[in-house]
Amino acid sequence: MEIRSIRTDAMLYHHSVDVRRTASYDLHCHHYYEVFYLIAGRVGYLVEGRRFAPEPGSFLLIPPNVFHGVRVESDDAYERLALHFAPELLHPESRSALLAPFHAASGSKAFCFADARELRPFLDQLLDAGGMDETLRGLSLRIRLEALLSQIARMAPAPAGAPAAAPGLAERLIDHVNAHVTEPLSLDELSASFYVSKHHLNKVFRKAAGTTVGNYVLRKRVALAQRLLRDGRSAASAAADAGFRDYSSFYRAFKNVCGCAPSACVPPFGRRGLSGAALDQAADQQQERKDERDEQDVRREDDGIPVQHVRNVGVENEREGDHQHAAGERQRPVIAEPQHLREARDPAPAGLRA
Template identity: 40%
Template sequence: MASLAQITTEHVIFGYSTTLNSSYDYALHCHNFYEIYYYMEGDVDYLVEGIHYKLSPHSLLLLAPNVFHGVRVNSGKPYIRIALHFFPEALSLERRAMLQSIFPGASKADTKEIFYADNVKEKIFPQMEALIDCAGLSESLKNTLLPVYLEALLARILSLGKENGEVQRKSDGSETLQNVINYLNRHYTDHITLDLIADKFCISKHHLNKVFRKATGTTLCDYLSYKRIIYAKQLLMGGHSAEEAAGKSGYTDYSAFYRAYLKITGNSPVKDRGALPSLIR
C-alpha cells in the first residue's frame, strides 16, 4: 500500500492511499471508533452487517463503532481511497452529538443511510482535499486545523441528508436473516445460543450457519464474539473492571472472555482498563 497523505493523532487517523494487490476475501472486523470511507477508484465491494455495497467512484460509506464490516479487492486495478477514523473526543463538546448523528445506530428503527453515491464528489471531496492539504502542514498548524476540517466534513455530510439517490446495495440473505442480524445487534449482551436463534426464527441450525456465513462472511458465534469484545473494550476504557466488562458484555465464564479478548484485540483486558481513547498503538 502506498500512502499519498497521512495524519495520525491520538483521536484521528486520516489516510489517502492506493493499493495494487487483490484480496478476494473480505477482511472482516469491527472496532470502537467511527470510520468514514471515501472510495475513489478500483474494483472493490464492501460488506457491512450482511449488506453488500458495490462501490462507485466518489462514493461515501459511514461506519459507526461496533459495526461488522470488511472490504474485498476484486482485482489488481489501482484501488484508491481515503479513510478517516476518529473517536468522539476529536469533536467539540457543543457539536459532538449533532455531528455523530450522521451515523446510524443499531436500532432497526434508525433508517439513516450509511452509503452516499450522488453529489458526493461535488459536496464532499473539497472537504477531503482540505484534509489532504492539512497533512502537508507543520505539526502545530496541522493540529490546530485538523479539528476544524474534521467538523466541517461531518457538517457537510450532515447536509447531504437523504439526497443520495438510489442505494447500490444488495443482501445475500433473506429477510429472516436480516431480522436475525438486527436481533443480534440489539441483544448481543444477552445469553444467546445457536439453538435459541434457530428456535426463535424457525430455522435449522445447519441452514442458519450456512446462510449467516454466506451473508456476513463469518459464523454467528464469531460475529457475537466481535460485538461483545468491542463493547467490553468500551466498558473497560470507561473504568469498569475486567470482571464487570465480561458480565455486562454477555460472558458468564471469565476465562472464555479473556481468551476471546486476547484473540480479537491482541492484548489482555486489564491493559485497556481506564485507557484513554487512542488510535496510536
C-alpha cells in the first residue's frame, strides 16, 4: 500500500507498506539510480547473485543496469522508502561526486549498508518536497536530492557485513556475462570456457542470479538501450550498441520487457529533437506492419524465452533445467518497480516510459 509518492519525468519515489510474504524475488533491471531504505520488516535482497538480509535502518544503493529484487520473508509489516532518479536531476558539476558511492558499491559488490538511520530525515525532507507548489517543486526536489546524496557520500558508509559468498563458479559466470553482455554469447561457449555442462551451468546461474542466462542478458541489454535512448541516441543506434543484432529482435524484446515501443521512450528534459523522435516512430511503425504481415507464432523454449529473442540476443540453446516463464512477463514501461509497488498504480509520466 502506497502512503505517499512523487512522480516526475525523472524521479519516482514511494513510501509504501505491505503485509504479504512473497515466495520469490521480484527481479528486475533498470537504467535509473535507486536508493532503497528499509523502515520495518524482514526481507531478503538479491543483487547480481549476492544475497543480503538488511535490517531496519539499513539502505541499499543500486546503480543502473544491475539485476536485483526483494523477497518478503515474514508476515510482519514491510515498510520501505524506494527512490529512483535519473542523473540529469543533479547539477553537472557535482554529478560525478554524488554518484560515486553507487559505482563504488557496484565495484565492490557491497550494495547494502547498515545503521544509517541518520539518512531518514533527508529522505523525509525529499518526500515532503513533492507536496510543494509547482513553481518551487522542481528546484526543491533537486536541492533535497543532492543533500541526501551528499550525506550518503559524507558518511562513506561501511558495508553491512560481507554478504554470503556466492559459489565461485556462479560469481565468475555472472562477472563474465556482465563483461561481455553486448557481445555474442552462447551456452556452448560458456560451457567450454568454464569446463562444465550446459545443464550444470544453467542450474548454477539460475540459483545465484534468480533467472536464466538468456533472460538476464535480454533484460540487461534492454536496460542499456533505455539509457542510451534517454541520452538522446536513436533507437537503431541504441539497439546496435546494446548488443542486438537487428532492429526487429530489439523491437520485440523492448516491447516485451517494457510494454511499449522504443519510440515511446521519452528522455528527461526533451533531449531528443523532433526529427530523431519521428525517425524512431517511423522505424517502429514499419516493424509493427512487418509483424502484422508475418503473423508468425513465436515458438517458445521450455523456459518461456522466445527462440528468436534468445538467438538474437546471442544466448542460444537454453533449454536444459529451465522451466519458468520469467522472460514472458511484462514489466511496466517505467523505472522497474517491484510487483507489490506496481499493483494498482496510475500510468507513469511519459518521461519515465521505456
